[in-house]
Amino acid sequence: MATCKPTILGPALLWALLAGSALALGARREVEVQLDGIPYRPVAAVAAHYHLEIALPRSDNEPVRLTNPQVRLHLYPHSRRAEFNGTLVWLNAPVLRSRGRFYLSRADQESVLEPLLRPTAALRGVPHRRVLLDPGHGGTDSGTVGTRGTREKDLVLDLAHRTAKFLEAARVEVEFTRTDDRALSLDQRTRMAADREADLLVSIHLNSAPSAATGIETFVLPAAGHATTVATARPARVTPFAGNQHDAASLVLAHAVQRSLLGQTRAVDRGIRRARFQLLRDAPCPAILVEAGFLSSPEEESRLNDPAYRDRVARGLALGILDYLTAVRRSRLDTAGSPSSPGDTP
Numbered sequence: 001m002a003t004c005k006p007t008i009l010g011p012a013l014l015w016a017l018l019a020g021s022a023l024a025l026g027a028r029r030e031v032e033v034q035l036d037g038i039p040y041r042p043v044a045a046v047a048a049h050y051h052l053e054i055a056l057p058r059s060d061n062e063p064v065r066l067t068n069p070q071v072r073l074h075l076y077p078h079s080r081r082a083e084f085n086g087t088l089v090w091l092n093a094p095v096l097r098s099r100g101r102f103y104l105s106r107a108d109q110e111s112v113l114e115p116l117l118r119p120t121a122a123l124r125g126v127p128h129r130r131v132l133l134d135p136g137h138g139g140t141d142s143g144t145v146g147t148r149g150t151r152e153k154d155l156v157l158d159l160a161h162r163t164a165k166f167l168e169a170a171r172v173e174v175e176f177t178r179t180d181d182r183a184l185s186l187d188q189r190t191r192m193a194a195d196r197e198a199d200l201l202v203s204i205h206l207n208s209a210p211s212a213a214t215g216i217e218t219f220v221l222p223a224a225g226h227a228t229t230v231a232t233a234r235p236a237r238v239t240p241f242a243g244n245q246h247d248a249a250s251l252v253l254a255h256a257v258q259r260s261l262l263g264q265t266r267a268v269d270r271g272i273r274r275a276r277f278q279l280l281r282d283a284p285c286p287a288i289l290v291e292a293g294f295l296s297s298p299e300e301e302s303r304l305n306d307p308a309y310r311d312r313v314a315r316g317l318a319l320g321i322l323d324y325l326t327a328v329r330r331s332r333l334d335t336a337g338s339p340s341s342p343g344d345t346p
């Protein structure tokens with residue numbers, strides 16, 4: 001407003017800003033509650049913290065909708081299901097409703113919302129030079145075998161080579177845990193990541209299920225003390241694993257790769273899931289494990305046997321990795337210490 005005098009508005013604005021940030025900081029601690037034995041925060045306070053508009057559901061089947069012009073985040077009551085800009089993400093703990101208010105676990109605010117909504121802050125200082133691709137299985141370990149005899153170990157090696165071609169064309173330094181048909185222990189794979197100073201680790205697998213399941217899923221570690229998506233019970237151990245140091249970056253990587261894979265393949269979105277796989281637990285850098293399709297599904301097996309489809313999967317992997325690397329680089333260019341905008345999604 002042109003009529004306002006800066007001498008009056010200045011101190012008033014400063015006071016409002018200071019009061020606002022003090023309230024935001026205080027609110028986070030004061031409103032935290034213990035539900036089911038873990039710390040939870042009101043979704044309304046979380047929304048306010050990230051300047052997101054909140055729309056409450058009219059029934060239990062509808063999500064709590066948190067939005068701004070760049071973000072569409074859906075949280076489903078009494079469920080670990082969440083959708084971030086259309087991609088399915090399984091939370092560490094269910095969103096709860098108590099006395100008419102909705103609550104999100106502290107672990108999910110810190111290791112899911114924070115990296116997805118503020119990747120610039122979450123990725124600051126993360127190295128981004130060398131990518132280690134890990135084709136699963138090998139040698140005497142065939143992995144899963146499709147109904148037509150397709151072996152996981154062969155296709156994931158081919159996928160890794162194709163992915164590397166795309167990455168190398170974009171001048172990214174790529175290493176492999178294996179480039180031929182040999183057996184490697186999980187220990188050897190994580191040790192290679194440490195010895196070769198890998199900045200991120202992408203393990204490539206194909207899935208199998210007794211059901212007619214199809215689609216793509218990307219695994220990250222659950223936050224320390226939280227359940228996997230395989231079992232609903234929380235583990236006895238609450239101390240973090242080595243891999244938990246990289247939870248924020250791994251989640252940004254998982255989201256970029258899962259979104260890109262779905263865009264390239266149009267496969268069913270099974271989401272970002274959580275498991276304490278040894279490879280993820282012991283990883284010395286941000287790490288994900290991608291299950292790029294089901295060999296137990298005859299349709300998906302025949303699609304994966306088509307080299308043109310494998311090229312699409314590989315392009316999806318590579319473009320996701322490149323999106324992540326771009327987000328890391330952008331966080332370096334951002335002036336140190338400046339708060340990132342709430343909508344700076346990669």
Ligand SMILES: [Zn+2]
Binds near residue numbers: 136137143206
């Ligand atoms: Zn596998």
